[in-house]
Amino acid sequence: MNEDALTEEIKQLLGDEKYDEAYPKLLKLAEEGDLDAQETLGDMYFVGEGVDRDWPKAMEWLEKAALGGNPDAQWKLGTFYESGRVSDPDYEKAMEWYMKSAEADNPNGQENVADMYFRGRGVDEDDEKAMEWLEKAAAQDNPDAQFKLGTFYQYGRVVEKDIEKAIALYEKAAEQGNAEAQIALGDIYAFGDGVDIDYKKAREWYLKAADQENPEGQRSMGFLYENGYGVDKDLRIAREWYEMAAAQGHAEAQDKLGDMYRYGAGVDQNYAAAFAWYQKAAEQDDDEAQASLGWMYSNGYGVEKDLPKAFEWYMKAAEAGNPTGEYSVGAMYECGAGVEEDLSKAMEWYQKAAGQNYPDAQTSIGDLYLFGKGVEQDDEKAREWFEKAAAQDDMDAKWRLGILYENGFGVEKDEEKAADFYKEAADSDNPGGQYHLGMLYKEGLGVPKDLDKARELLQKAAENGQEDAAEELKKL
DSSP, X not given: OOOTTSOHHHHHHXXXXXXXXXXXXXXXXXXXXXXXXXXXXHHHHHHTSSSOOOHXXXXXXXXXXXXXXXXXXXXXXXXXXXXXXXXXXXXXXXXXXXXXXXXXXXXXXXXXXXXXXHHTSXXXXXXXXXXHHHHHHHTTTOHHHHXXXXXXXXXXSSSOOOHHHHHHXXXXXXXXXXXXXXXXXXXXXHHTXXXXXXXXXXXXXXXXXXXXXXXXXXXXXXXXXXXXXXXXXXXXXXXXXXXXXXXXXXXXXXXXXXXXXXXXXXXXXXHHHHHHHHHXXXXXXXXXXXXXXXXXXHHTSSSOOOHHHXXXXXXXXXXXXXXXHHHHHHHHHHHTSSSOOOHHHHHHHXXXXXXXXXXXXXXXXXXXXXXXXXXXXXXXXXXXXXXXXXXTTOHHHHHHHHHHXXXXXXXXXXXXXXXXXXXXXXXXXXXXXXXXXXXXXXXXSSSOOOHHHHHHHHHHHHHTXXXXXXXXXXXX
């Protein structure tokens, strides 16, 4: 709001927030053609100060001021056309008004022109022109422009990546209270992007954003407390920060709360509460939450078991490229759970997840080749996929490799090596590893025969749900 041409009396009334008294005086000046009064009336109608909120009237007064050459009114009028507050968005009109303001050296207009070039709205997308206008606005200390220009240097867009320049620009914006820049600085220090990881500095910047009630800043504070980065680990405080962000609709924070209730982390385990938080996040297209909803419907936790619903949510996550969703869709196609069995589609979705190094999917592809399900049986291909998953410490893949070596499937038979794979899995409390290692001890294959060890391992496997182990125990 530009009040330079307004009377001292009106300035005082506006400063004291006596909008009802200021309004008639402003209206008189505006009707006499005072551009600053016209702009101010536009602002008042926009936010509903001293008058009922009325966006068409706000736009009407801003247009009068803009046509008269008021650069502040010009960029504000541009926002009406871009956002479609009064009518359908008109990016070309928005760009026209932003450009008039920018050419009058208004930093807000310049920043908006840059944004239009960056997004390709009303003009062809052009990162170089976007950067050119950001530099003009940033030179006038426009914090939004400084932040956005910082991203160009951080990610090497148009220019060579330069973290030092990015940090310098972010700091200028952050010191003016720009929450996005504060979060960007927090991320740089939290994840060590071109600098040494420094969680205390990360916390300092995240807290500045969180103190402005910025939901991403609040979520980031939750992340630090959940993991004990730069602070003492405290799940209760983490939950409080996540709740603040979630209350503002932050999907990732809602998903995090779902996880906390699902696993009983910092709260009593409560599947119904987990389901409620996942649903909020999933409805905002958070793919992690969508995959988690699929899991809850699949297992009947927090909601009645419903396999078609589970498939529906897994598919939403999968279509967003979520590897858990992709793997789960594949598993449901393989088993015919919630959808008609289709081994070719199972393989297709497993391949997508495996392409993101998702170990469960790699193990499942190995199983398809091992048993010749939907593909030609191929022990060597099975081994290749099991090895990919085992390299990521997937214990199901490790005991499967044990089976290959115990039986000489696709590899030279080696019972000692089989025992090593089984032991790795068993030591991680994996029931498959426990069962197969127990059987080796029972028979004395690859390890000395030891019925006591066999009994101990088979008992553990049975307690972990391995059905064959219970039957073998009866024979000992």
